[in-house]
Amino acid sequence: MRLVIARCSVDYSGRLSAHLPMATRLIMVKGDTSVLIHSDGGSYKPLNWMSAPCTLKEDGDIWTVTNKKATDTLRITIEEILHDSDHDLGVDPGLQKDGVEAHLQELLAADATRLGEGYSLVRREFPTAIGPVDLMCRDAAGSHIAVEVKRRGEIDGVEQLTRYLELLNRDPLLSPVRGVFAAQAIKPQARVLAEDRGIRCVVLDYDDMRGIVDESQPTLF
Structure with a gap:
């Protein structure tokens, strides 16, 4: 650098x-x-x-x-x-995710349909020249979907996914690749930027994904 x-x-x-x-x-x-x-x-x-x-x-x-x-x-x-x-910075080991973020990724890998109907997992940590994509999935039509998973969805996460999409869409074996930005909470500015770039936002309920039921909330049964 x-x-x-x-x-x-x-x-x-x-x-x-x-x-x-x-x-x-x-x-x-x-x-x-x-x-x-x-x-x-x-x-x-x-x-x-x-x-x-x-x-x-x-x-x-x-x-x-x-x-x-x-x-x-x-x-x-x-x-x-x-x-x-x-300055030679050497090889960067990449971002180390916190426990919640890593677990969100694991849960989505186990059930990709939480990201969209008919979604299936291709691979976790899908490799690219600028770092791994959290999840690579396919939708019901067979198109590739690159998924960035965050605990808190902010603008830098959208920028990160944008860079991945630019690179992945140069590969004729993958293109067209669409993006999904998934997080427990997504800031309004990040949502606006993502949607402007054609990236779909998904808000994740961590407790629901882990099967934790809030017994204080009324249910029908």
């Missing part, structure tokens, strides 16, 4: 246009070729970015990042570089 701290302005053009005026920012050039622009705030989300696969061309003070699949362009104008370093 290359880390550059620089005074720069950034212009993005493509499906939309965006401009970041001159300021000191962190530019991350990751091993997968993606480029991200961060400020010293705003939590984890970059101000702007270009997803892999992309190409970075440095021509003096002008850096141009182009996406290999689209016409989108990220243009970074450098006024001053304050720091420039490369």
Whole structure:
């Protein structure tokens, strides 16, 4: 990973246009070729970015990042570089899920119909070049469904599933692959983003999945 701290302005053009005026920012050039622009705030989300696969061309003070699949362009104008370093992070072991999240995945693998009528499991931890998909399923029509399982459904989980779907849909043996975002609770912003990207959201009842009945609630029998 290359880390550059620089005074720069950034212009993005493509499906939309965006401009970041001159300021000191962190530019991350990751091993997968993606480029991200961060400020010293705003939590984890970059101000702007270009997803892999992309190409970075440095021509003096002008850096141009182009996406290999689209016409989108990220243009970074450098006024001053304050720091420039490369770091080998090695192989990442991946996210270690907490007990509830891992158990949710196990329960869904045992009964994929909780995700949709006629669903069946293909494989847990389905491998991709950027990490494993929690569950790969098929629907009643035989189409592939990539499932991301979270305890709390937030925007970063939707982004993660989006990256998986982009990669999986390049494989003609799998495509078309649709997505399901499953969690005990899904934040409204995450739901809006998921549905905008054609990803279906499923809210999971953990107690019900484990067969725990709330005896305080009235029943018919």
